[in-house]
Amino acid sequence: xxxxxxxxxxxxxxxxKFNLQKAFTTKYGNEWISxxxxxxxxxxxxxxxxxxxxxxxxxxKIAVISTTNRTEWNVMDMGVLQVGAQNVPIxxxxxxxxxxxxxxxxxATYCFVSDSSILEKLNQIKGNTQLKAxxxxxxxxxxxxxxxxxxxxxxxxxxxxxxxxxxxVKPNDLATIIYTSGTTGKPxxxxxxxxxxVSNVIDSTPRVPLRKGEAKALSFLPVCHVFExxxxxxxxxxxxxxxxxxxxxxxxxNLKEIKPDIMTAVxxxxxxxxxxxxxxxxxxxxxxxxxFFWAVxxxxxxxxxxxxxxxxxxxxxIARKLIFSKWKEALGxxxxxxxxxxxxxxxxxxxxxxxxxxxxxEGYGLTETSPVxxxxxxxxxxxxVGTVGxxxxxxxxxxxxDGEILVKGPNVMLGYYKDQEKTDSVMSxxxxxxxxxxxxxxxxxxxxxxxxxxxxxxxxxxYVAPALLENELKQSRFIEQIMVIGEGExxxxxxxxxxxxxxxxxxxxxxxxxxxxxxxxxxxxKVIERIQQEIDACNKNFGKWExxxxxxxxxxxxxxxxxxxxxxxxxxxxxxxxxxxxxxxAIYEK
Numbered sequence: 287x288x289x290x291x292x293x294x295x296x297x298x299x300x301x302x303k304f305n306l307q308k309a310f311t312t313k314y315g316n317e318w319i320s321x322x323x324x325x326x327x328x329x330x331x332x333x334x335x336x337x338x339x340x341x342x343x344x345x346x347k348i349a350v351i352s353t354t355n356r357t358e359w360n361v362m363d364m365g366v367l368q369v370g371a372q373n374v375p376i377x378x379x380x381x382x383x384x385x386x387x388x389x390x391x392x393x394a395t396y397c398f399v400s401d402s403s404i405l406e407k408l409n410q411i412k413g414n415t416q417l418k419a420x421x422x423x424x425x426x427x428x429x430x431x432x433x434x435x436x437x438x439x440x441x442x443x444x445x446x447x448x449x450x451x452x453x454x455v456k457p458n459d460l461a462t463i464i465y466t467s468g469t470t471g472k473p474x475x476x477x478x479x480x481x482x483x484v485s486n487v488i489d490s491t492p493r494v495p496l497r498k499g500e501a502k503a504l505s506f507l508p509v510c511h512v513f514e515x516x517x518x519x520x521x522x523x524x525x526x527x528x529x530x531x532x533x534x535x536x537x538x539x540n541l542k543e544i545k546p547d548i549m550t551a552v553x554x555x556x557x558x559x560x561x562x563x564x565x566x567x568x569x570x571x572x573x574x575x576x577x578f579f580w581a582v583x584x585x586x587x588x589x590x591x592x593x594x595x596x597x598x599x600x601x602x603x604i605a606r607k608l609i610f611s612k613w614k615e616a617l618g619x620x621x622x623x624x625x626x627x628x629x630x631x632x633x634x635x636x637x638x639x640x641x642x643x644x645x646x647x648e649g650y651g652l653t654e655t656s657p658v659x660x661x662x663x664x665x666x667x668x669x670x671v672g673t674v675g676x677x678x679x680x681x682x683x684x685x686x687x688d689g690e691i692l693v694k695g696p697n698v699m700l701g702y703y704k705d706q707e708k709t710d711s712v713m714s715x716x717x718x719x720x721x722x723x724x725x726x727x728x729x730x731x732x733x734x735x736x737x738x739x740x741x742x743x744x745x746x747x748x749y750v751a752p753a754l755l756e757n758e759l760k761q762s763r764f765i766e767q768i769m770v771i772g773e774g775e776x777x778x779x780x781x782x783x784x785x786x787x788x789x790x791x792x793x794x795x796x797x798x799x800x801x802x803x804x805x806x807x808x809x810x811x812k813v814i815e816r817i818q819q820e821i822d823a824c825n826k827n828f829g830k831w832e833x834x835x836x837x838x839x840x841x842x843x844x845x846x847x848x849x850x851x852x853x854x855x856x857x858x859x860x861x862x863x864x865x866x867x868x869x870x871x872a873i874y875e876k
Contacts, residue, residue, distance in 0.1 A: 290488065291457045292480045294368050296522045297327050304499040304525030310357040311529045311544075318529070318543075321357055326364075332439030333365025334448045339438040340396065340419075344370030344454065347392045347463070351376045351385075351408070352400035355509045355530040358423045358432060360518065362398055367480075369451045373462045375510035377853040378404055379846045380473075386411040387472060388465050391704065402426055457481040463703050464512050466653050475703030476653045478512070485696035486656040487519045489679040493647075493663035495623050499525035501547040502620075504540060506531035511854055512657045513627045517550050541618040549617075550625040554855050556635050556646060561763060563613055565791065581609035585641030586634055590669045602641060610642035623647060627657070628854050630734065630757050636671050650674035650734060654718055656697040659683065660732045673731040683732060684717070690738050691724045692717040723751075740859070742773035748831035750778050755834060758827065762820040763788050764813075767844045769862050770834065771870065779873045780837040781866050782817065783844045789813060808839035838869040 290299055300306065301323040308320040321329065342348070348366050350373060352359050366373045374392045376385065378400070385408060389397065397417055399405050401424045408420060421432045461480045465473035503526050507514035521528050526548070531540045534555075541549075567578040584598075584605050592599050614621060624639060624646040631648045639646045645664065651657030660683070662668055662675035669675070677683055681695035694716045701709035712719045723736045736751035743749055752770035755778070759768050766785040772778035789807055793800045800810050807813055817839070825833040842865075844850035849861050863870055 290484060290523070292367075292452075292455055293461055293483055293519065294330075294364050294452065295484075296487070296519055297323065297330070297364060300522050300525055301327060306499075306525060306527060308527045309522070310360060311527065312357045313530070313532050313540075319357075326357075326361065329361045329436065330364035330368065331445065331448060332436045333361055334368040334439065334451070335441060335444040336435035336437070336439035337365060337369050337371065338444050338447055338451075339441070340435070342366075342369055342371050342396075344451065345460070346371040347374050347394040348372070349374045349376055349389060349392065349394040349397040350399075350510075351378050351397065351404050352423065352509070353378045353403060354400065354533055355505050355507075355514070356400065356423065357530070358398075358400075359509055362432070367455070367461060368448055370455050370459070372460055375462070375464060375515070377465075377508060377510050379853045382407045382411050384473060386414055388475075389415040389417060391475060392463055392465075396421070398423065398432055400424060405429065455480065457484070458700075460700060464510070464653050474705065474708065476512075477700040477703050478653075478656055479700055482656040482697050482699060483516060483519065485680065486516055486658050486678075487523055489681065489697070490516070490520060490658045490661065491523060493661050493665070493668070493675075493678065494520065494524055495647075495664050496524065496526065496547055502527045502529060502544060504529050504531055504537075504544055504546040504549045506534060506537055506540075507550055507552065508853065511628075512653045513651070514550060516657060517625070538616075541616075541621075545618040545620045547620050548623045548625065549621060550627070552628045552855055553626055553631045553635070554629075556624070556626060556631065556639070557760070559617075560635055560638065561785075561788070563616070564763070565788070568791075568795075578609055581605035582638065585610070585638035588637040588641040590640065590645075590671070591667060605641070606643060613642045614644060617644065625649065625661075627651065629856060630753060632757060632761055633671050634761055640669075645669065648674055650732060652720060654699045654712070655681075655693055655695075655720075656699070658697070659691075659693055659720075670727075670731045673727070673733045675732065676730045677732065683726060685725060686719075688738075689723040689725070689735070691720045691722045691732070691734070693720060694718070744772055744778065744831065745774055745776050746831065750832050752778075755780075755824065755828065755832065758824045759820060762817075764792075764817050764820055767850075767857070769857055769859060771863065771873075775874055777835040778832060780821070780834050781840055781862060781869060782837050783840050783842070784808065784813065784817065786843070792816075804841040804843075808841045814839065836873050838866070838873055840866055840869065 306323045309323045309326050311318050311320040348371055350362050363373050374394055376388055393416055395418050397420045399422055419430055421430045423432055457480050459480060460477055462478050463475045465475050503521050505528055509515050529544045531537050570578055584601055621644045624644055626646050626648045636646050647662045649658055649661030651659045658678055659681055660675045660677045684692050686692055698718045721738045722734050723738050724732055724734045726732050736753050741749055741751050755770045756768050759765050764785055765782055767783040769781045770778055786804055786807060790802060798812055821834050846853055
């Protein structure tokens with residue numbers, strides 16, 4: 287086969303190299319249904335032919351919105367790309383106004399949606415867009431179904447035209463526009479070419495610690511995000527069977543059913559898994575409880591490559607046999623690799639999961655870099671806790687005078703769609719300005735120290751890096767979310783969403799009489815005093831000008847729907863500050 291240079295080359299490579307019988311597997315009702323490499327290709331060729339019958343031209347935009355990852359998304363992706371059109375994925379959780387903005391900004395002519403929940407939101411704004419039709423993956427009475435496009439594509443005489451279209455697509459051509467969920471303002475449309483994405487897959491592959499053609503993966507992070515999308519392309523390239531989780535609520539069940547070897551997630555999920563395991567440990571009694579927390583404490587001291595010496599490794603073998611083996615079993619029993627991206631990962635999670643025999647490989651990237659810039663991996667002493675690993679092949683990083691990370695490589699975007707001014711503002715020649723502050727060690731490990739845009743000065747002229755304080759405090763089981771504030775103010779402070787579930791368990795254990803509603807928890811002196819202890823412990827690790835002097839607890843649970851978080855679970859700082867303006871003013875006595 288010729289060298290891979292276009293995204294739709296991956297499935298053909300997989301067929302030739304691995305010919306999987308279960309390339310993609312999705313659960314419909316109570317049944318897991320798989321398609322082989324061959325069936326996958328046959329289906330997306332039908333889609334390509336069907337799109338030709340619908341009159342799709344090169345560079346037309348087709349939107350895809352799905353509540354969960356599923357086989358159909360990937361079939362549509364390849365079918366669209368083969369005819370020279372572009373796939374515009376949209377987050378299912380954004381508001382209808384953002385749907386309208388993205389559909390109009392991208393000039394999408396058709397939209398494929400997963401289910402009635404998306405359709406209901408879309409129907410409210412469809413008349414304000416250029417959409418000619420909306421097709422659904424689920425069978426919905428009275429609605430057009432994607433199988434109608436498959437049926438249109440049964441006319442094989444159109445395959446010659448598909449092949450002509452394929453040959454016309456070039457590596458530098460636009461493949462997709464991904465609208466970032468941005469923490470401020472309207473979403474930006476990041477233009478990624480075939481070359482951007484293909485190079486990122488191929489250059490990331492040497493870091494994959496799995497046997498090609500033999501492993502299974504569980505996918506559940508939104509495929510509309512470039513992180514999971516590049517992972518799915520990488521799995522196809524490496525011949526890894528892909529299973530799609532039913533929903534975030536059913537991940538635990540799906541892990542046990544599928545028994546995957548690898549899974550990708552954002553830090554928040556790993557935090558929740560860890561907290562859940564530790565919560566179960568607290569329910570133990572006597573010697574069992576003692577052994578459980580001995581193992582956890584041992585895990586929190588983990589260093590890769592036996593750096594702690596033979597005595598530690600001897601104790602670790604015992605801990606793995608008695609305790610950590612049960613953790614692994616809870617995640618299906620076969621997990622050998624966990625991957626994390628999208629936000630900073632707490633060091634304790636890397637250590638304890640690695641100790642349990644399920645190392646979390648933390649990476650770094652942005653939508654604008656397709657996304658992978660660097661990643662930890664087990665090869666060549668490639669794991670270092672506290673860093674995001676070494677740069678992948680062909681990607682160059684340099685640190686600007688102000689500490690900002692600049693990136694150059696074949697993975698750097700074509701630009702922002704219809705916004706040359708914004709594109710120019712983030713480029714210096716071939717270098718992309720990430721907006722992150724970092725440093726590179728002598729042996730090539732990249733460390734992120736803060737977000738340039740999130741750093742602020744107090745009225746005393748001192749710089750504060752909020753992410754460092756926030757990551758430290760999120761390790762507390764009393765704190766679910768925290769946002770450090772204080773730009774232009776006399777001191778740093780914090781808005782905190784308590785971990786309400788944990789606090790309710792804690793009050794039961796301590797026999798405290800606290801009303802169970804969120805408002806009462808936030809106003810309870812015992813809770814405030816206990817969280818103050820967490821703040822005091824954290825403050826010891828920071829300079830006096832950085833320390834959190836005051837805080838307020840918020841009764842709401844910060845969420846995507848509530849407007850607090852982006853679809854990738856990043857905090858919308860300006861929105862949160864506005865929502866809790868009264869608490870902010872109370873802190874600074876305005």
